[in-house]
Amino acid sequence: MGAALLKTDNLQCERDDRLLFSGLSFEIYSGEVLQLEGPNGSGKTTLLRILSGLFTSFEGQVWWQGQAVKGCRSEFQQDLLFLGHKSSVKNTLSPLENLRFLMGLQQSIKEDQLWWALEQVGLAGYEHVLCRNLSAGQKRRVALARLYLSDAKLWVLDEIFTAIDKKGVAQLEALLEEKARSGVAIVLTTHHELAMKNIQILSLGRRAA
Numbered sequence: 001m002g003a004a005l006l007k008t009d010n011l012q013c014e015r016d017d018r019l020l021f022s023g024l025s026f027e028i029y030s031g032e033v034l035q036l037e038g039p040n041g042s043g044k045t046t047l048l049r050i051l052s053g054l055f056t057s058f059e060g061q062v063w064w065q066g067q068a069v070k071g072c073r074s075e076f077q078q079d080l081l082f083l084g085h086k087s088s089v090k091n092t093l094s095p096l097e098n099l100r101f102l103m104g105l106q107q108s109i110k111e112d113q114l115w116w117a118l119e120q121v122g123l124a125g126y127e128h129v130l131c132r133n134l135s136a137g138q139k140r141r142v143a144l145a146r147l148y149l150s151d152a153k154l155w156v157l158d159e160i161f162t163a164i165d166k167k168g169v170a171q172l173e174a175l176l177e178e179k180a181r182s183g184v185a186i187v188l189t190t191h192h193e194l195a196m197k198n199i200q201i202l203s204l205g206r207r208a209a
Contacts, residue, residue, distance in 0.1 A: 005065060006027070010024070010025055013050065015043070032200060035202070064154075083156070083157050085160075089139050092131075095129070099146065137165065141168070144160065155179070155184055161190050176196060
């Protein structure tokens with residue numbers, strides 16, 4: 001199996017004077033799909049943000065390829081693709097402009113690749129439409145187009161199936177399975193019942209009354 005890509009050691013986090021989780025240690029390997037489960041308020045999104053380096057108010061340690069993330073943050077961010085549960089697209093830009101900007105922050109992308117990715121998510125013909133004129137589902141697809149282009153080693157995905165129709169869900173599941181087979185490590189949350197195989201489950205505790 002080789003060495004773990006991402007490793008956590010004794011994570012503990014409190015939010016609003018409430019303990020979300022403690023003593024949380026696990027490893028994520030190349031090609032592994034890890035799904036976080038737990039009721040609302042159990043800390044799933046917070047844990048994803050900790051793993052992505054976006055939330056730092058916690059105890060414990062996160063390691064990336066054997067190094068503490070806090071000591072190799074720049075290299076880690078280059079290897080990371082994070083998609084939150086919000087689309088995070090700019091309404092004043094078109095899908096093409098949004099995708100060009102988002103991908104340009106991390107890697108070099110050719111223009112024809114941008115057009116191809118938007119076609120894959122069903123946005124052919126909408127490339128130059130301002131995102132403020134798109135539906136919630138279409139905006140979500142702009143963000144999801146990044147999945148077809150990213151060469152990141154670790155994908156951290158929060159509720160990526162939100163506002164996606166049945167056909168889009170099946171297509172997205174197939175893409176995740178393909179990427180995992182190629183060696184991408186994937187950590188995700190979803191309320192959707194996945195049809196994917198070989199998923200590891202990490203359950204977080206019940207919300208305190």
